[in-house]
Amino acid sequence: MTRYVARRLLATIPVVLLVTVMVFLLLHITPGDPVVIMLGEEASPDAVTALRHALDLDRPLPVQYGDWLWHAVHGDLGASLRTHDPVTALVLERYPATLELSALAMLLSLCIAIPLGVLSAVRRNSWLDALVTPLAISGISMPSFWLGILLIWVFSVLLPWFPTVGFIPLGVSVAGNLHTLVLPVVTLGVALAAIVMRITRASVLQVLQFDYVRTARAKGVREPVVVLRHALRTALIPVVTVLGLQTGALLGGAVIVETIFALPGVGRLIVDSIFARDFPVVQGAVLILAISFIAVNLAVDLMYARLDPRIRYR
């Protein structure tokens, strides 16, 4: 197990390097000069040249990348071109909001999707199944930017239950924090819930056909126990896989949801920084998100062994 984890961790190094190279190249291939964006169209060419030099942006690209990488491996992700704030501090400042939003959205989706997925599998072709399936398709089809604004319109403007925008950190007030996150979490969680529900339903249906389930039934085990104790555990393996892969989609979705609800998360930081061509911030934030994504998927792989005793890692 330890060797497996060590091997997996070593394998992440080239992946992370590739991510940083790609992000660096994409940012520099994209037209747009951070200095011109900062100084605006009325800046004199002298001012542009001076600022570009002051920010070390007039050096050759390989030198810039090498310098960034050297500092990054020493734990220094540089400073924002616009605000001069250290990138690590900026990202870590924003990380809790994104983490909380994503975690709560995942929790919400599991709370909705697992019971409904199991029920619609057990009661296949019933009225419940007929209701849940179109709901799931609607959930997958609804774009979050549309759902978010719809929720704001209904639950903030028509029914003043939740704030339209704003964020209260968890450390300031737990109740206030959850209150501000209800609409964003629902917006982000609905699509994931729909996907997980479809996977759960299909997986449970498949597992219910397995021999060991038939054996359990033959032994006289009650149906709820058969489903929840015997079938569900095995059926959860594809669900966990999908959840791991959906972490990327969740972080991508967080970019949109954070923008709609004006949440101070990493997603919005990246979007703002891309528009401003704030290279170090985009580079650092994407690096941290990539590491998070890799970590989640490693955790998913390790979880297989807990769910299915037949799986062993060497």
Added chain:
Amino acid sequence: MSGDRHAAHDPLPRRELLRRAAALAGAGLALRAAPRIALAAGPVPTRGGVLTVGLDSDATTLDPAYTTAEVDGQIYYILYDTLIGVDAQLRLIPKLATSWRAVNDTTWEFKLRPGVQFHDGTAFDARAAKVNFDRILDPKAGSARRGEIPYVEAAEAVDAATLRLHLSSAFAPLPYSLSGDAGIMVSPAAIDKYGKELASNPVGTGPFAFVRWLKGDHIEVKAFPGYWQKDRPYMDGIHYQGIPDPEVKGNAVRSGTIDACENLLTKDIGDLQRDPGLVVYAKPGLSVASLRLQISKPPLNNPAVREALGWAIDRAAINRIVYYGIGAPARAFLPPTALGYDPHFNPFPQRDLMRAKAKLAEGGQPHGFSLTCQILNNPEIIQLAQAIKQQLFDVGIDLQLVTLDNGTLLGRLVAGQFAATIVTYFGTLDPFQGFSRFFLSTSPLNVYGYKSPQFDGLLAKAAATADSQGRAAFYTQADRLLGTDLPWIFLRYPDYTQAMRARVQGYTYTPDGGMRFTNSWLKPA
């Protein structure tokens, strides 16, 4: 609406226009709801309460020497004071400087207000002001304000209450420049203490002092008890909340999550105006949206071809259809609120396809031509560009639209890599800056290929004319030249739009778009 409004405004001189606008704004009036006139003028101000303001995004920096984002300015209005202020008629008024005069063509003297202190307790005097100017003027500091006070070479603290600025050449609009970000005074002790960190630790003399900035979310400020204006401010504090999505911003003010916001979507303004809980301002500002052209290359180097574009575009229809009548069709570079605006100058009073075709033939393009136009990837700009494309198509001009993000568009614009582009310029109180930067033959920012000795001469005379009315006459002539030579095809004067919850009282709209809350208070529920 705007076409009608312009027709109604035409016979009025600018001074009368401003007087009327100020009378309305001074009474705390919205565009609608006549019964609110008495309410807005009557109540005695109440103390306390916290105002929440929705901005287009989170601030980028709270150090005025380095900002280039319009959004930051809204926070500066309450954290800092400028040497010179403006009133609701955009007239210069004393602020941290109680008076100012040109000692000679190249020396300006400012008498400073006594008894003013910064939020950190540092006294404001000429030495503090000198530190601020030294910082802006230092080429190594790379301040974005340097270009806003051209020709200023040095600051001198004559005595504690007298500051002199020495210039290398006459620059009469200097006091106007000092009513903007270049005239903001920051605590010299804070400049020493924080250095670059001043961006997150602002210390000014404004009515509100900085409390904290939750990056990406909001900024909190609280009333400064030592503010030099007696009994101000009325409110305990203000929260500035960044809301990047304009749809959400409109909903936020409607739901009461925020009390005030600016830059509303024009499509939302009608609905917001009908909301009894809101007061909506949609009033002329200082901006002009234009189709900017590269006139050094054929076929646009031919004035007749540019004039054809002018006749082919129906500005009134665009403003009515694309912008729901918010704003006004443009005539030249200067909008009605600017110094030097001439209400009698209207080179293209209405669309005239016959004249457009005749001018195209005169310019050697009887069958039209194809023109690539780079535009911002923004729904309203795209609609505007599509309307222009449609109208130009009627005279055989094929406008090819290329949509770009802001960074790319800006990069290509300043590098002169465009044939045509649609951009809005946010003007300044005195138009010298815009005129000189974009149209002066020698300006490195004149990427349009416009060269006019006559225009250059007018600007030189304006720069040397201390009297603002005398200067305005030169600006009027310069504006007429631009409206005739057409390096840009002037499209529309956008309105500044703001929405306030009805509980916000004592607010006065200023045509520079600044939301100033020094005299505002919150009506108790």
